[in-house]
Amino acid sequence: MNIRVVAVGKIKEKYIQEGIKEFLKRLSRYCSMDIVEIEDEKAPENLSEKEMEIVKNKEGERILAKVPQNSFVISLEIKGKQLSSEELSKKIEDLMINGVNDITFVIGGSLGLSNNVTTRSDFKLSFSNMTFPHQLMRLILLEQVYRGWRIIKGEPYHK
Numbered sequence: 001m002n003i004r005v006v007a008v009g010k011i012k013e014k015y016i017q018e019g020i021k022e023f024l025k026r027l028s029r030y031c032s033m034d035i036v037e038i039e040d041e042k043a044p045e046n047l048s049e050k051e052m053e054i055v056k057n058k059e060g061e062r063i064l065a066k067v068p069q070n071s072f073v074i075s076l077e078i079k080g081k082q083l084s085s086e087e088l089s090k091k092i093e094d095l096m097i098n099g100v101n102d103i104t105f106v107i108g109g110s111l112g113l114s115n116n117v118t119t120r121s122d123f124k125l126s127f128s129n130m131t132f133p134h135q136l137m138r139l140i141l142l143e144q145v146y147r148g149w150r151i152i153k154g155e156p157y158h159k
């Protein structure tokens, strides 16, 4: 299974970089995992809603350019569907059973995800009603995908 995370913005915090590195190492036993970073679109202050949507869609186009056509897209959205870890694990397993071999998770930046990205998304995943910073979100996602693989394989993992 190929899994990629397309994420807006850089990881500046060292402790998060180290956490991400650790989970990428752990995940390498289960799947091919790629992180694709997109530079965030600069939005001048005082933009109207319409102008802001144009800026976000420009960022969205750069995100979508990194998504292969056949990829199953899971966008991370606060207002998406909340799943338990077991349900996320089952989602990945069911996709595999149904012949999907490429999944793209998309994490937005400070502007959030644009309409063109959410329209392309096949599943909108929420981690709670809280807003997480994009850097932490990337680490949390990798941990949950790793947890998901451990569940799929029936391997013990601390609760």
Ligand SMILES: C[S@@+](CC[C@H](N)C(=O)[O-])C[C@H]1O[C@@H](n2cnc3c(N)ncnc32)[C@H](O)[C@@H]1O
Residues within 6 Å of the ligand: 075, 076, 077, 078, 079, 106, 107, 108, 109, 110, 111, 112, 113, 125, 126, 127, 128, 129, 130, 131, 132, 133, 134, 137
């Ligand atoms: C700092 S947040 C963006 C906040 C932005 N104002 C918004 O409303 O989307 C950066 C990204 O992290 C992800 N994110 C943050 N909290 C999340 C949550 N609870 N569930 C799912 N994704 C989340 C989303 O992809 C979001 O675009």
